[in-house]
Amino acid sequence: MVRGKVQMRRIENPVHRRVTxxxxxxxxxxxxxxxxxxxxxxxxxxxxxxxxxxxxLATNGNMQSLVERYQSITASVQMQSKNLRNQVTEKWISLxxxxxxxxxxxxxxxxxxxxxxxxxxLHALEKGLELWYYQTRSTKMQIMQQEIHVLKNKESIxxxxxxxxxxKESIxxxxxxxxxxKVNEQNQFMNNYxxxxxxxxxxxxxxxxxxxxxx
Numbered sequence: 001m002v003r004g005k006v007q008m009r010r011i012e013n014p015v016h017r018r019v020t021x022x023x024x025x026x027x028x029x030x031x032x033x034x035x036x037x038x039x040x041x042x043x044x045x046x047x048x049x050x051x052x053x054x055x056x057l058a059t060n061g062n063m064q065s066l067v068e069r070y071q072s073i074t075a076s077v078q079m080q081s082k083n084l085r086n087q088v089t090e091k092w093i094s095l096x097x098x099x100x101x102x103x104x105x106x107x108x109x110x111x112x113x114x115x116x117x118x119x120x121x122l123h124a125l126e127k128g129l130e131l132w133y134y135q136t137r138s139t140k141m142q143i144m145q146q147e148i149h150v151l152k153n154k155e156s157i158x159x160x161x162x163x164x165x166x167x168k169e170s171i172x173x174x175x176x177x178x179x180x181x182k183v184n185e186q187n188q189f190m191n192n193y194x195x196x197x198x199x200x201x202x203x204x205x206x207x208x209x210x211x212x213x214x215x
Contacts, residue, residue: 017050021049021050025047028045028047029055029057031172032045032057032059033057034172034175035168036059036060038172038175039167039171041059042059042060042061042066042069043057043058043059043060044056044057044058044059044063044066044067044070045057046063081150084146084150087146088147091139091142091143092143095135098132098135
């Protein structure tokens, strides 16, 4: 008979809930230790029960050192992201300031006297606008390339983390299969031993019975 899928929901019975929590907690901590031993990983697990009691496991050093390492790494990533945003903001400010300067020069030229409207002045203004256009486009392209580079780095990090998790999962699966095979071999050995013991007893009994008939 096929067993139906168990629905995941809170266990209402407090006694059953505590028992299940204890069993599942030990199972998770055991898996964390296996992951550390098999893969050489530093694993930290923190579990808070429904009553507020804390259970933790640090496979290398203590939990405080693992938390400090985590905070250091995340702080470094956040700082890099903040620096990139600041650089992008500064470039946009510089670009807009340059644009404002060119437009102000153009307004002064168009609003000035007839001498300011000479062909050389208009030509210089045109060149300035062209230069501003190309600089604006170049700056935008640089900003986009930087953002793409950051996204690719994040993608590479996530991909590497995913591959690492898959490898760890495969190792744990292989270890579980190995242990299961050992258990099956042990069970098979015990079954064979039981059968062998039973058959030996039966043969001995038959021999005795035969002797009784012979006498």
